[in-house]
Amino acid sequence: MLTGVLAATLPSTSPAFARQDDLQALLSAPVGVERTAPVSSVPFQTRVRKFYLDASVNGETHEFIFDTGSPTIVSRQLADALGLEIVGRNTGRDANGTPVTMDFAIIDRLTLGDVTFTRVPVLIHDFSGLATGACLIDGGVIGSEILPGSAWRIDAAAGRLEIAESAAALAPLETVLSAPLHDFGYPHAPVLDYALGEIADKALFDTGSEEEVVLFHQVADSRPARAHIVRGSVVTGQGSEGESAGGRSENRELVRFSLEDFRIGETSPGPVRATTRTVPPSLVGAGMMDRFIVTLDYPGAAFTLSPRDAPAPERVEPGFALAFAGEGVEVVQLFEGSPADEAGLRLGDRVTAIDGRALGGHGCEDVHxxxxxxxxxxxxxLTVERAGETMVIEVPPVR
Structure with missing residues (x-):
C-alpha cells in the first residue's frame, strides 16, 4: 500500500508531545506486546489477491488487510469513530511512487487473536477516494510496525497466521530455505537479501504483492539480470502497475518473465515467475506462498520457507486485466500477442458488460x-465502448 515513509511533521500545539519535539522519538519506541498464550492462531481469507483478517482496535473489531509491505493504516472513518488524536503528519510515497500525505495517531491496543499490541503508531487515510476502496477496505491495513518481537508464520493454504513469542514455540516444519531477515527501523518492514547471478541486492517481503518476485526495473534491465531470464519466457505489454494509496499508476511498459538462479540469501527456491516495477525496492511477494509456508522470525532475524503439503494450482496469465477506473471498468493491462490482444481488445477500452452482465450502477456488488x-x-x-462506438469482443479463455 504505502512504502518509503519520509520525514514527518508535528502540530506544534499537540499536548501529546509536550515533552518531545520530534515524531521520530515516538516511532523509535518499541511497540508493546501482551500474550495470553505462547502461540496465537489467527484465521484469514484470501480475497482479491489480499489477506483479510479480523482485528480489534481499541476494543472495536473490524476487518483489515494484512500487508507486510505497508505501515499500519487506519481508515479515516474508523479513526473518527474511535476519536483518535492526531499527533503528526507524514508525507511518503505509495507503491507507485506517488506522494501521499497522511495523519499520524497512536492506537492504545491492537489485538490479533490472543496477542495485543500496545501503543502502535498508525497512519490515517480516507480509502473512499480510491476507485474500489470503500468496497474492499473496512478498518484499513495492518502492516509491519507490529512485526518485531514475534515470529510470524503465514500459511496461505490453511488460511492461518500464527504469532509466537519465538520460532521455537511454533510447530517444527521442514525448512528448505533460510535467510537473514533485516529490520532497518520504522516501519520495521521485513527485508531480505537476494541474489541473481552476480547481482546482490535487498528485497522487501510484501504480502500486498500477488507476485512471486518483482524486480526494480533498473535491476531487471541490467545485463547480469537479463542473462538469467529463461529463454522464451518473456511477454511484454502496456498498462498500469496497479492501484495504491495515491491511486492507479500511469500506463507504462509491462514485462513478465521467468528467472533461473534467483536466490534468497544463498538458496534458490527454484524457478520463479517475475515482473518489474518502476519504484524501488524489489519485492518477494505473496505468490511465493503458492509453494511455501513463510516464517518471519524477528527475534531470530531469520526468514524461512517450508514446503506446503501441496502447491497451489499453477497460475494462468490471461494477458489482460480489468479494473474500476473513473466511473466504470477499463482494460488497464494488455499484453502483446495474448488471446485478448488478438481478439481486438485495446488498452483503455471501457467494458460495460461481460457475458451480458452489466457493469455499472450496482456499486460494491459489481466490484465484488x-x-x-x-x-x-x-x-x-466483453461489451466495449471505444471512441463513441459500442462493440462486443469475444475473448477466448486461457487455460
Missing part, C-alpha cells in the same frame, strides 16, 4: 463480482 468471482482467464463476451 469483477474482482472476486470473475477471472480474466475465463475471457467471455
Amino acid at each position: 463480482w469483477l474482482m472476486g468471482e470473475y477471472s480474466e482467464a475465463d475471457g467471455g463476451a
